[in-house]
Amino acid sequence: MSAPQGWEEIRAEVLRRIDRRDWAPGAIIPTEAELAAEFGCARATVNRALRELAAQGVLERRRKAGTRVATLPVRKATLDIPVTRLEVEGRGQHYDFRLLEASETVPPVPVSSRLGLAPDATLWHLRTLHFADGQPFLYEDRWLNPAVLPDGLPEDMAEVSINEWLVKTVAYTYGDIAFSAANARADDAAHLGVEPGAALFITERTTWAGEAPVTAVRLAYAPGYRLHTVL
Amino acid sequence: MSAPQGWEEIRAEVLRRIDRRDWAPGAIIPTEAELAAEFGCARATVNRALRELAAQGVLERRRKAGTRVATLPVRKATLDIPVTRLEVEGRGQHYDFRLLEASETVPPVPVSSRLGLAPDATLWHLRTLHFADGQPFLYEDRWLNPAVLPDGLPEDMAEVSINEWLVKTVAYTYGDIAFSAANARADDAAHLGVEPGAALFITERTTWAGEAPVTAVRLAYAPGYRLHTVL
Missing domain, CATH: 3.40.1410.10 (Chorismate lyase-like)
Structure with a gap:
């Protein structure tokens, strides 16, 4: 991919790879450092994108075991509860x-x-x-x-x-x-x-x-x- | 407060101060660096606690203007959508x-x-x-x-x-x-x-x-x- 502009682009690229099965359900994806090197961006940018995807249930992150593609994602939806x-x-x-x-x-x-x-x-x-x-x-x-x-x-x-x-x-x-x-x-x-x-x-x-x-x-x-x- | 153990304790302390009106609705709270110094913890720990509170609608964070106590918080609830x-x-x-x-x-x-x-x-x-x-x-x-x-x-x-x-x-x-x-x-x-x-x-x-x-x-x-x- 060409040099991405921000974490949204990283997130979109990660989703494309999951969707194309480059990264299959249950597979461990590259580390943040590896992705930052590949995409030519800061590691914090990769971190932000992966955190968003984990919050949505697309990825599962474990401190020692690395980040996996969720096998059966539990989708999460956020509701606003205003007055x-x-x-x-x-x-x-x-x-x-x-x-x-x-x-x-x-x-x-x-x-x-x-x-x-x-x-x-x-x-x-x-x-x-x-x-x-x-x-x-x-x-x-x-x-x-x-x-x-x-x-x-x-x-x-x-x-x-x-x-x-x-x-x-x-x-x-x-x-x-x-x-x-x-x-x-x-x-x-x-x-x-x-x-x-x-x-x-x-x-x-x-x-x-x-x-x-x-x-x-x-x-x-x-x-x-x-x-x-x-x- | 005594030395906190983690971000959950920081979050609880911030909530206590908001609840006691030490920090009133709409008020700007101290910076992450100031809070980290006061609590004797890493700035990343304070950051994690404040991010959680912003996600819940308790705080409003603006890059330049600092972090405020929400005046009329829009509460957010997360729903799990499993198969x-x-x-x-x-x-x-x-x-x-x-x-x-x-x-x-x-x-x-x-x-x-x-x-x-x-x-x-x-x-x-x-x-x-x-x-x-x-x-x-x-x-x-x-x-x-x-x-x-x-x-x-x-x-x-x-x-x-x-x-x-x-x-x-x-x-x-x-x-x-x-x-x-x-x-x-x-x-x-x-x-x-x-x-x-x-x-x-x-x-x-x-x-x-x-x-x-x-x-x-x-x-x-x-x-x-x-x-x-x-x-």
Whole structure:
């Protein structure tokens, strides 16, 4: 190949060789130093290209054993999880929301259990309907642990949605996220303006800040929602 | 802090400082060299920790402007997309599949259009039902471009599912993937053994090898399926 310009070109050339079976599935490929010499580029450039391919599941890298072409690659896809306002605005639509409920109450046992809290612990229950161009976009049913917010809820809850306020207020959280499909419950149907039983895309998140449970939230999207990414 | 052991400890310490607002949202944090000196570790270790945090959306790195704490982080989640056999076996279940159809035919226009092919192009139509512990797990409806497989389909299509065979045969593909929810169509319901209208989790993928379209596939999962990852 002619002298490559950057790591993207190295990556493309490596993919061509894998695709042509110059480097077969399971085979060990040349070292970074050998590839850098062959391509006439810095070893760091080769390293960047191989790291990207390993992150995508195309290559398998082991410190001592070298770099192999994956035999049965597990493809990886990255999803962006923005706050809802930015998700709606990113579609070029006008964002708005309405707070439906903000109460302090004892949650159903599955909620306290997911958060690792005692069954009689009191949580904030916050339900929000998010709109895109004035149409219901997302119905958010959230439980929030008051212990993580010593200053309480924001003064004006009509200003910023609880979703966005939390992202700004609790700087970093760990969590898990699950995507599924469900037939619309009565409350989903009423708020989203659809027939009960309509198939809805559901996101459930549970997040933690250090050892402390923060929030458990269920997001029910209006029909037609697609979560999209590239492979 | 006491001398850290590795990049994970550096990452944890950076998160603690962000969480305590020592480093506020939007603030520029010290340089890698400054942090390496403070922590008594190699600059490469700091670099690894900050790269991970940038990939998670916690930090924003700009070559000239330095590294900032993200003001409104877009969280990123990584999904593993394994072949169906490994997905089922990863759940500790027995995998099996049945090929329902393998024909050559002209697809509906939306399919040829998604693949960028002429509306009268003939494709392979491959429909497969995947089982977990003998129960329907996933109904796969796939269109495949014969031009990318000069040697044709595998001899024994009962041996390896087309899903797994393609991953092994077409070494690397680009593509896009979308997740959504849909009420079960008549064919979904018949194959998965559910009522028409049941809410199903749907994955649609379109993939390319270089310039050539490879496949467009729709996966309909049996009710109860959850796609799970961590944040």
